[in-house]
Amino acid sequence: MPRASTHAPDSGWTDSDCPVARTLDLVGDRWSLLVVRDAMDGARSFTEFQRRTGIARNILSDRLRKLTAHGLLAQRTAPSGRRREYVLTDAGRDLFPVVVTLRQWGERHAFAPGEVHSTLVDQRGGSVPDLVPVGPDGTVLDADTTHVRKARLDPASDCGR
Template identity: 40%
Template sequence: MKHTSFEDMNCSIAQSMEIVGERWSLLIIRDCFDGLRRFGQFQRKLGIAKNILSNRLNRLIDEGILEKQPIDGGAQQEYVLTQKGIDLFPVLMSLMQWGDKYMPNPEGQRMYVVESKTGKLIQGVGAISASGEPLELNDLQQVKGPGLGGKRIRRSRS
């Protein structure tokens, strides 16, 4: 099924969805955070067709979210998150927390995220004030920035 491109839409969310909005992309990135690095590992865990996985991995590489690195100087390669990919961690945390709240498993929490040093549960991801206080939706407003001058944009693939 062909999807409508958001490439020309001047919206940060639409631009982000153009890159990571395909159904397999965030699951691949999730698995990278869980330590998977090899094509076969992704294929076995996700049950995704090899051609689709190859396309998604290549797109994530093209977008600078993943990079290929040789394994022990050999011909085999592994997929590693770049800083751009690591910066998606709060997005995945938010989706996980939303899913736990609205699509819970009847047997209990699927996964806990704790601080490595203390073993304590982390706080929920959300908007935080400049002074570190959690904010609610009614505490926020969106203010037009210089990039919203009504122009459509075309994202460059660098």
Template identity: 55%
Template sequence: MVRKKSLKGDYCPSARSLDVIGDWWSLLIVREAFDGVKRFSAFQKNLGIARNILADRLRKLTGEGILQAVPDPKGGAHQEYRLTPKGRDLLPVIVALRQWGEKHLFAPDEPHSRLVDSLTGLDVAPLDVRAQDGRLLSADNVIIVKVREEDA
């Protein structure tokens, strides 16, 4: 089996992020955690994921500080997985992925799950990218300033 190259030391923040949460199972586990799932068995049932893969991803997500394993509050032998502040900071990533999917992967009238404001029941507004001064930015208005090897 080919080992995946680690991107932990990469100069690109996107590459380092993908090193931690870049596989679909990890992002789906985080999505489920945002939806209130806490138990191994519930993650497995909801996702249809193999036990060994789920155990591996939960181990990685807890090791990276995205989820925290805590004892069952009811005193059972099980543990629960909860989003940490670092994990909760992934909300814009999850929202951006779902909004991109809504825009590009569904027919206009095709039904799909909705993300709504829990206070109003209204759909969450589309995310946008803004400059420091509040201007709306597009792909035409941004550049990546790369780190040169000699500057590192």
């Protein structure tokens, strides 16, 4: 079921009618997606995010603030009661297939054959199958079998997939 956006169109969007452009405006930089990836892997504190990513403190502060402001992360009191921690919201968890697809693309195209890399496994240690979009009839969809239906007729708007 579609959810209402909490992000009204404004002049700051790269392309306000394109979901791909808006998503990239929110999480398209390297550090934002790595913070989301690490939150999915259990990082909660500023220190954990910094240690895992190696990101500069000022950039990490900016990304955490942005991801929280846009509803991908939320802050809560840590179980110890002494600190605040960051947790994924439903919107942040909805990025899981995006991160998995980027990982799978990277496994195929960013490493030399036989080069060692991390792998994503399920709770039983099994390999995660490739994510592949399919149509209602089960047909595999790709760039040759889909097209974008524009929200408005504007030749200047060039929203890709």
